[in-house]
Amino acid sequence: MTRPILVPVLGDQLSRNLSSLEGLTPKEAVILMMEVWDEATYVKHHKQKIVLIFSAMRHFAAELAAEGWQVDYVTLDDVHNTGSFTGEVARAVERHAPSEIRVTESGEWRVHHAMLEWEGRFPCPVSILPDTRFIATHEDFRRFAEGRKHLTMEYFYRAMRRKTGLLMRPDGKPEGGIWNLDAENRKPPKAGLSAPPAPKFAPDAITQDVIALVGERFASHFGDLEPFGWPVTRAQALAAAEAFFARRLELFGPYQDAMVHGEDDLYHSMLSTSLNCGLLDPLALCRAAEAAYREGRAPLNSVEGFIRQIIGWREYVRGFYWYTMPALAEANALAATRPLPEFFWTGATDMRCIADCIRTTREDAHAHHIQRLMVLGNFGLIAGIDPQQVADWYLAVYADAYEWVELPNVAGMVLYADGGRLATKPYAASGNYINTMSNYCGQCRYKVAEKTGPDACPFNPLYWHFMARNRRRLESNHRIGRIYATWDKMGEARQREYLEAAEAFLESLVPASPGWARYAD
Ligand SMILES: Cc1cc2nc3c(=O)[nH]c(=O)nc-3n(C[C@H](O)[C@H](O)[C@H](O)COP(=O)(O)OP(=O)(O)OC[C@H]3O[C@@H](n4cnc5c(N)ncnc54)[C@H](O)[C@@H]3O)c2cc1C
Numbered sequence: 001m002t003r004p005i006l007v008p009v010l011g012d013q014l015s016r017n018l019s020s021l022e023g024l025t026p027k028e029a030v031i032l033m034m035e036v037w038d039e040a041t042y043v044k045h046h047k048q049k050i051v052l053i054f055s056a057m058r059h060f061a062a063e064l065a066a067e068g069w070q071v072d073y074v075t076l077d078d079v080h081n082t083g084s085f086t087g088e089v090a091r092a093v094e095r096h097a098p099s100e101i102r103v104t105e106s107g108e109w110r111v112h113h114a115m116l117e118w119e120g121r122f123p124c125p126v127s128i129l130p131d132t133r134f135i136a137t138h139e140d141f142r143r144f145a146e147g148r149k150h151l152t153m154e155y156f157y158r159a160m161r162r163k164t165g166l167l168m169r170p171d172g173k174p175e176g177g178i179w180n181l182d183a184e185n186r187k188p189p190k191a192g193l194s195a196p197p198a199p200k201f202a203p204d205a206i207t208q209d210v211i212a213l214v215g216e217r218f219a220s221h222f223g224d225l226e227p228f229g230w231p232v233t234r235a236q237a238l239a240a241a242e243a244f245f246a247r248r249l250e251l252f253g254p255y256q257d258a259m260v261h262g263e264d265d266l267y268h269s270m271l272s273t274s275l276n277c278g279l280l281d282p283l284a285l286c287r288a289a290e291a292a293y294r295e296g297r298a299p300l301n302s303v304e305g306f307i308r309q310i311i312g313w314r315e316y317v318r319g320f321y322w323y324t325m326p327a328l329a330e331a332n333a334l335a336a337t338r339p340l341p342e343f344f345w346t347g348a349t350d351m352r353c354i355a356d357c358i359r360t361t362r363e364d365a366h367a368h369h370i371q372r373l374m375v376l377g378n379f380g381l382i383a384g385i386d387p388q389q390v391a392d393w394y395l396a397v398y399a400d401a402y403e404w405v406e407l408p409n410v411a412g413m414v415l416y417a418d419g420g421r422l423a424t425k426p427y428a429a430s431g432n433y434i435n436t437m438s439n440y441c442g443q444c445r446y447k448v449a450e451k452t453g454p455d456a457c458p459f460n461p462l463y464w465h466f467m468a469r470n471r472r473r474l475e476s477n478h479r480i481g482r483i484y485a486t487w488d489k490m491g492e493a494r495q496r497e498y499l500e501a502a503e504a505f506l507e508s509l510v511p512a513s514p515g516w517a518r519y520a521d
Pocket residue numbers: 265267268269270271272273275276306309310313314315317367368369370372373377394398400401402405406407409410413414
């Protein structure tokens with residue numbers, strides 16, 4: 001009998017378009033899928049995130065098996081499970097004596113480096129193939145980045161538009177004559193703004209088994225286990241995409257930055273979990289959005305905004321991650337060292353904006369982009385929270401979080417820990433921004449109009465504390481430096497009030513216990 005090709009398929013590679021499967025027939029291959037403890041616990045992922053990935057893996061394995069593929073599936077509670085990818089590949093090599101191990105490259109630095117050791121360890125060749133589900137290759141990003149001080153996303157995005165032809169005219173110009181319609185996509189929420197709900201998918205028997213497993217084995221992890229409604233099959237993910245195009249895309253653009261208490265995801269697509277684990281193909285999704293524009297079902301600002309998030313930001317952060325790792329994981333350009341406050345895990349704070357964003361995070365393993373960026377992230381930035389603790393938190397709590405996409409957003413976009421390579425300025429904001437873009441402040445115990453004093457919105461003094469303590473680093477930045485003229489005009493007494501108010505607030509923060517994010521060694 002000929003020796004099979006062993007194809008390990010990771011939990012975020014649940015796609016038939018995987019480079020490692022290309023050209024293979026079921027007769028030639030054994031597909032290895034592994035639920036391993038190390039991956040489920042290197043941070044203590046939200047319970048729903050673990051359910052989502054294990055359930056989607058089990059469904060994908062069942063679909064492949066039904067098509068005649070030989071799938072070797074190792075469950076978490078298999079008594080022989082070694083708990084690591086390398087350990088499980090080693091056991092599979094003993095079981096199948098493969099002629100080759102063929103795998104699509106991992107999305108994460110840590111796993112990629114473990115894979116690089118397989119060649120020397122196993123008695124057969126190991127082929128690590130590029131992940132062709134992404135539009136930009138590592139080489140594309142390197143070519144874009146080399147020689148640039150600031151890696152402005154806009155220029156990368158235009159290259160991706162040209163590469164894919166998305167929203168391009170035959171004369172090589174962008175559709176509508178303008179590349180980026182972000183200026184039309186910043187509407188504050190009007191009173192009563194409410195979006196049609198995104199579909200939720202009732203757990204089937206496979207998902208229920210995983211829910212039981214996670215309830216038992218991961219009880220100390222953050223987040224509500226149920227109700228669970230994420231798509232776990234390609235068919236469900238396609239149905240969720242259809243629903244987004246039919247009900248939400250039209251107003252996705254204008255209200256992209258709006259936040260409304262009780263309307264957790266507004267017009268956002270909720271498709272990141274399916275994109276990131278492989279159930280949806282990013283390019284196909286963008287082509288469907290483009291078709292909605294060309295057929296007059298959605299306006300250009302919404303469609304361009306949606307496509308930009310995917311072929312712009314999503315591709316860009318992935319390129320940025322591989323270009324800047326491993327330094328990015330250690331970056332701390334603003335020397336921020338404050339521990340993450342306990343309320344990031346409990347939600348127990350009087351700041352209504354933060355409490356609401358943490359509630360939706362706990363209930364759904366999701367918060368939308370502006371909640372992540374301008375409420376939670378902004379707080380982390382202006383309060384000077386240690387970037388590694390912030391990154392652990394984001395990686396643990398969101399169902400769509402994998403380090404390649406989470407870390408550039410946290411260290412680069414939110415915390416400016418990379419010294420401004422990703423973002424041209426820190427996204428620091430006072431309470432005024434949150435008040436303009438949300439309805440949170442009206443019923444908050446703090447008063448957004450008050451600048452200092454016991455009832456003042458904490459974002460107000462923290463903003464000035466941030467600007468003042470980082471003056472040396474930020475003053476020469478032409479996008480933010482002007483603000484120091486306002487600060488200087490305030491006079492010393494007012495400045496002191498801001499600084500003392502901020503310091504009193506920072507002193508009052510209770511640090512999170514380490515057991516929330518990670519298991520003790
Ligand atoms: C601090 C911080 C951490 C984040 N961590 C993650 C993460 O771990 N995983 C993740 O997928 N996204 C992350 N994002 C980006 C973004 O917030 C989520 O992709 C989005 O909220 C997912 O919801 P959605 O599918 O409804 O997105 P939509 O608003 O509908 O956007 C459509 C798609 O665009 C992509 N996208 C949009 N913005 C970004 C971005 N900045 N980076 C990468 N892709 C983007 C996503 O695939 C998303 O599904 C983070 C953003 C911030 C500010």
